[in-house]
Amino acid sequence: MKTIIQIAIVTLVYSTVSPIFAGQYNAILNIGDKLPEFKNLPSITGKTLSSDEVSEHILVLVSLANHCPWVKGMDKDLVELSQEFKDHSVRIIGLSMNHREDDILPAMKIHAENIGYDFDYLFDESQQLGRALGATRTPEYFVFNKNRELIYMGALYNSPAKMNKDGSIKHINGEPTEHYVKNAVISALNNKPVMTEETRAHGCSVKYVQ
């Protein structure tokens, strides 16, 4: 009984002084958690998409923002990723949550066309999916397996890229050497465990309506 009380006190103290985070770098979601459901989110295609319509084995969700230089910096690599897995049972879905004029649906369509996004790019106007994912930065990746359990979240690779004012792209630490999302997808396709499950996403902050 004494031990139980001690554990309870320690738990209480810990919960009051420590930030409560689900994952290492995510306040809401942790590895192994289920995909938050989403319903009828409008896509740049003119249609809507719900989570139960996604039939592919692997689902990659990525939070994006057209205005963000860190998104612009990796846009080309995101399209390459999509191309790389187009013949596999992998679905990539972009997600925009900000309410800025240059981040909402009409601007999303233009951005996707200019960059060559060949996947659904959804507008989460209510920000419900973004909140459920704990997505606070753009770009931030979430990879779910065929059971729709989270197997990776964080950055695309180990050297985030930013587009400068002159249009040039610069990776913080030179050319990436570890491709976290790609590796997670390959592992999941081969039913193997993911080596790196969580990393610190680097990018612009999502502006949530309070």
Added chain:
Amino acid sequence: MVAQSSMYNKLWRFTLIIWLIGIYITPFSIKADSVSPMIPISLSQWQTKLKDHTGNIVVVDMWAMWCTNCIERFPEMVKLHNKYKDENVIFVSMNLDDREDSSSIIDANHFLATMNATFTHYHMDENLMLTFNELDLLGIPAVLIYDQFGNEKFRLTGDNPNKQFTEYDVENAIITLLYK
């Protein structure tokens, strides 16, 4: 005639000295009310710098030119600085633009001048990912508030979608430390 020439010489020297003193003093007298450019600082220097302010409440605004939310929020910091600058509250901005992106550094200094932000501004002269790791930051804007003993007491961030900080949170934190 000689005496008159000597007098002119003395007057000329006196005028020159006054003028030179004026040139020397003017920048310092202007500095009190003007915006100083960002000072490059390393991570280790930053820790020392924080200790220099022991005895004061220190409010640190982490920002960058690439962070539009930071730019939008910056006027709130200027407003709070003007409100609390006479109450032992020191405001500091820490810019996290890429140290190799000279164009952004120039823009940042220009922005600070436009904001008339008359507090001290630093620019983190380190690798950006290392900085985020070492300062344990997920994103910016972030406001870190230290008490009079140099302890970090408040960390206001956007890390939780359901608990994003506002100007009122910053002010409440200052008030809590001022009047605890």
